[in-house]
Amino acid sequence: MPQPPAAPLLTALHEGRDRADALTVDGRSCSYAELLGAAGAVARRAAGTKAFAVEATASLETVAAVVGGLLAGVPVVPLAPDAGPAEREHVLRDSGAELLPVDFAERADFTAAPGEGAALVLYTSGTTGPPKGVLVSRAAIAADLDALAAAWEWTADDTLVHGLPLFHVHGLVLGVLGALRTGSRLVHTGRPAPRAYAAAGGTLYFGVPTVWHRVVRDEAAARALSGARLLVSGSAPLPAPVFRDLLALTGQAPVERYGMTETLITVSARAAGERRPGAVGTPLPGVRTRIAESADGIGELQLTGPTLFDGYLGRPEATAASYTADGWFRTGDIAAVDDDGTHRIVGRASTDLIKSGGYRIGAGEVENALLDHPAVREAAVVGAPHTDLGQQIVAYVVADGVTAAELTDFVAARLSVHKRPRTVRFLSELPRNAMGKPQKKLLPPV
The missing domain is CATH 3.40.50.12780 (ANL, N-terminal domain)
Structure with a gap:
C-alpha cells in the first residue's frame, strides 16, 4: 500500500x-x-x-x-x-x-x-x-x-x-x-x-x-x-x-x-447551537471577522485566519488588492452581526448593497420577503440608477398569479416602506451558475 x-x-x-x-x-x-x-x-x-x-x-x-x-x-x-x-x-x-x-x-x-x-x-x-x-x-x-x-x-x-x-x-x-x-x-x-x-x-x-x-x-x-x-x-x-x-x-x-474560494469556510452555525433563517452563525476557531465602514448596521465583511488562500496564481497585484493595509481579507460581501455574534450575509457589495434615498438596503432581505409570498418561486433584487433616489430597488421574480403592485405592497407590509421594490419584472427563470447562485449580472436590463 x-x-x-x-x-x-x-x-x-x-x-x-x-x-x-x-x-x-x-x-x-x-x-x-x-x-x-x-x-x-x-x-x-x-x-x-x-x-x-x-x-x-x-x-x-x-x-x-x-x-x-x-x-x-x-x-x-x-x-x-x-x-x-x-x-x-x-x-x-x-x-x-x-x-x-x-x-x-x-x-x-x-x-x-x-x-x-x-x-x-x-x-x-x-x-x-x-x-x-x-x-x-x-x-x-x-x-x-x-x-x-x-x-x-x-x-x-x-x-x-x-x-x-x-x-x-x-x-x-x-x-x-x-x-x-x-x-x-x-x-x-x-x-x-x-x-x-x-x-x-x-x-x-x-x-x-x-x-x-x-x-x-x-x-x-x-x-x-x-x-x-x-x-x-x-x-x-x-x-x-x-x-x-x-x-x-x-x-x-x-x-x-x-x-x-479564497477563504474556504470561515463562519458557520453549530450542530449544537441555534439555527435561524438567514443566519450563517459565528466564526470558526482561529478566524476573526470585522465589519468595515459600517452604517445602518451593515458593511463589508473582512476577515483573517488560518484558512485563507496563498494568493492568486501569477497575480500579485490582485492578491495585494484583496487585502486591507492592515492585513484583513476583503470578502466583498456585505454582512451584519447580531448582538450575540451571529453573522448575516446581506449580499455582494457590487450588486447587493443598494443605496436608495439615503438608506442602505440589503438585497437579500428584500429577496426573502418576496419569497415569503406563496406565488413567488424565485427572486433576485438589484439596485438600478434613479435620478431622485440614487438607486431604486428592482425585483426580478419567477411567479404566477400575482401582480407587480401586489408584490410591492407585500414587501412594504413586512419590511420598511423604503425597502419595497419600485419596479418588478417577471421572468420564466433566473440565470444561475453551476452551484445554483443567481447571476445578477446576466439579468435583463431594467
Missing part, C-alpha cells in the same frame, strides 16, 4: 479502518486501499510536473486524481466538465497544468512527496474578468476541515451524502476531502436529485439552496431525510421559506455557513 503523506491531510486513508464501500460516487464504490492504489498510479504519472488538470466529473477518477496530486505534492487544477473552449484554454494556459488522463483500474505504490506548495488551484467564476487561479494550501484545508468537524460534530460514524460538483470548494474540499479526513463514509449521488438523497440513508447531507428547494418540493424525499443528523446549506443564501419547509418536513433546522 502507498505510504501516507509526510504531513497527512487525508488521515482516514491510512488509519487502518477500511470498508469496501468507503466511497461511493455515482453508483461506483471502492475501499480506501483501492483509492490509494489508483491515486498512487496518478501520482507516478504526475510527479515532477508543475501542475496537472483533471476533468472534474462526478467520478472515482476525479477523487483518485486529487488524492494522487496530494501524494505527489503537485497542485491539482479541477476543470469544470462543462467549461467552454475559451475558459478551458484560459485555465490550462494560466495554470501551466497538463491535462492527465486517469484510469481508476490502474494501481501503483507511491512514496508521498512533501508537497510544500499549493494542494489545489481553484479558478474563480470570472464575473469581474478572466477567472483567477486561487492557491489553496494543505494547511488551510486541514485547518478548515478540522474546524468544521468540530462545529458540525462530524466523525467517522457519519455517512456524508451530496451530489455537488467536484470543481468547487463545497463539493470537493468539504464533500470529498472532508470525508477522507474525518473517515466518514461518502456517498456522492452523481447529481443532487431529491430521490437520490432520500435513498442514500445518510446522517450528514450537503446541499446548495437550489438542491434544498427541490427537496422540499418533493415531500416524500424530504420526509425521508428525517433520520439524518445534520443538513448543511451553503454556497448561496438559503431562502427563509426553504429553511422553514425543511424544518417542517424533516424536523431538522438546516445549518448555514459562509465561505469563499
